[in-house]
Amino acid sequence: MSLREAASNLVGWVDYRLPIVKTWKTHMSEYYAPKNFNFWYFFGVLALVVFANQVLSGIWLTMFYVPTAEEAFKSIEYIMRDVSSGWAIRYMHEVGASFFFIVIYLHIFRGLLYGSYQRPRELIWIFGMFIYCLMMVEGFLGYVLPYGNMSYWGAKVILNLVGAIPIIGEGLQIWVQGDFVVGSATLGRFFALHVALVPLILIVGIFLHIVALHQVGSNNPEGIDIKAHVDADGNPLDGIPFHPYYTISDLTPVVIFLILFFACVFYFPGGGGYFIEPPNYLPADKLSTPEHIAPVWYFTPFYAMLRSVTIDSFGLDAKVWGLIIVSGAMLVLFFLPWLDRSAVLSMRYKGWPSKIMLMLFAVSFVFLGVLGAKPADWAPAWVAPALTTIYFAYFLAMPVYTKLEKTKPVPGRIGAKSG
Ligand code: HEM
Incomplete structure (x- = not known):
């Protein structure tokens, strides 16, 4: 038996038990996407790229980060100074957070521009909005973890806001903080939520977002329903298979994006005070409020x-x-x-x-x-x-x-x- 036959037999064996070939066809090689995608359609795939970056760099940070009030800031300093390439991983995660939001804001704007939320894509939009809300929660939790002075005071402002809710606020604030003050208990639960629960729900959300998209098909800059005109095989005349056409053409924006991303990671990691705010280079200090929170x-x-x-x-x-x-x-x-x-x-x-x-x-x-x-x-x-x-x-x-x-x-x- 040749190697080729052996490989084909193996694929056949697996496919009989797990529909990988069918899934690949349905979602890639036989998924017909409109042929007129433009610049605005790059941001979905870029969102997937940044999300993967956040998960991978985050796992590495988790290996060294310590979620206690005494050790959190020190452990980040340790990652930056002593862990081999730790600074690069930390900056990939931190610059990645800002890039994630840049990409998502442009992705959402595309939706507004081309009415991608309209019938029949309501559920894609709703899953997207859940993802966006979760990203905000994830961003907030992550920002508190380094326990710099802005982390601390930012957390206080937001948690005090929870405390301002009538009737239940006070109890809720203490429950979320895990203590009467922001401290180790807060960091412990924020860490658990940031590295486990929220990313898990995000993964489910992204999965449902894409499944819902492939169920009804992608919109396009013209807002034309490509399923309305099909060839003899039932394939849309104005569509092209996602693979290989878009998998290949998406490589260009991905490469350009990675160049910009790593340029920031290496040369502009603080983002001029917008990716990391200057007070966050100092450890949390209960007695010193940053000049402007x-x-x-x-x-x-x-x-x-x-x-x-x-x-x-x-x-x-x-x-x-x-x-x-x-x-x-x-x-x-x-x-x-x-x-x-x-x-x-x-x-x-x-x-x-x-x-x-x-x-x-x-x-x-x-x-x-x-x-x-x-x-x-x-x-x-x-x-x-x-x-x-x-x-x-x-x-x-x-x-x-x-x-x-x-x-x-x-x-x-x-x-x-x-x-
Ligand atoms: C982790 C976050 C997200 C990921 C990974 C993601 C991924 C994707 C991908 C891969 C596509 C198909 C390619 C494209 O049309 O660009 C898509 C489409 C879409 N996404 Fe997202 N998305 C995310 C968040 C959001 C958010 C926050 C919204 C807004 C509520 C949203 C709304 C949409 C809509 C409406 C479409 C269909 C667009 C069309 O067919 O014209 N997505 N998404």
């Missing part, structure tokens, strides 16, 4: 919303109102598939109101991010509430402007002229 950049839009309420009203503390607004800002994203009443998916065929609202939304989100990174008195007090209002208007007015606006006719086939 701000979360990492990917939380700052929501932090600005949190701070946008400064007056207690209706018997509730301003802090609680802030919390309600931030929860609302996250929650409203889940309902997007039902808020958009447009007959077309892609922004290319939507009307001016949709285009303007999306631009305003994106600008308000970025500016909220800038505000959240600066001290509270950096801009006049009305700016953050105004930007928060635009953020919500994009969603809450959507049923109206998407219903009333004039849309362009969508071509039946990819490459055909509109109308």
Whole structure:
């Protein structure tokens, strides 16, 4: 028996018991993806690449990190100075966290641009939003672990916010902290959640996200349903097999991404104070509050919303109102598939109101991010509430402007002229 026959027999033996060939065909070589994917479609695969980087570099960090108030900061110093290539692994994980959010924000923006959340892709969107929320939790937990001074005070701000919830807040804060103060008990549970529970749920979430995507098929920049026109074998005429076409073409963005990523890891690991904030180079100190407490950049839009309420009203503390607004800002994203009443998916065929609202939304989100990174008195007090209002208007007015606006006719086939 030749080696080739032996290999083929082995594949046949396994495949009879475990459908690897069938799975490969269904999800890769016979999965038809629209032939007009563009730049915006790179970020899904890049998200997978960064996620893999986070898991692998994280496992290595876990080998040396010690989750106690006395040892946490020292163990990170040990990784940076004494563990062979430890600094590279730590920077891969830390720069990776910021890159993960850059990639995901662009991935989400693509969804908004091409209406990828609309029917029949609602579940892909909902799983995506769960992933996004979990990523925020994961980012927060991870940021506390090095137990630098910003870790400590950042954790205090967020945990005090939990404590501000009426009735259950105080008990909940102590339960989450594991103690009356932020300390070893907090680090222990944050570590367990950060390295085990949240990544496990994330893996399940990503799996369901992709399964749901492959069930209904990918959208595309034109928002055209490629399954509407098929050849004699039932394959979409405007589709191409994901493998080898996209597996090969995705290599270019992956390589460019890795070049940018490692350039940051080697030459710009602190990200100008945005990937690691300067106070985090100092150990946690209960007696010394950083001059200006701000979360990492990917939380700052929501932090600005949190701070946008400064007056207690209706018997509730301003802090609680802030919390309600931030929860609302996250929650409203889940309902997007039902808020958009447009007959077309892609922004290319939507009307001016949709285009303007999306631009305003994106600008308000970025500016909220800038505000959240600066001290509270950096801009006049009305700016953050105004930007928060635009953020919500994009969603809450959507049923109206998407219903009333004039849309362009969508071509039946990819490459055909509109109308
Ligand atoms: C770990 C995080 C994530 C990973 C690994 C991931 C991965 C992917 C991949 C590989 C695709 C197919 C390729 C592509 O269309 O770009 C995809 C599609 C999609 N993702 Fe994600 N994703 C993640 C998070 C999110 C989030 C947070 C959202 C937003 C809520 C989201 C919404 C979508 C949508 C709507 C599609 C379908 C796009 C289309 O067909 O046009 N994803 N995702």
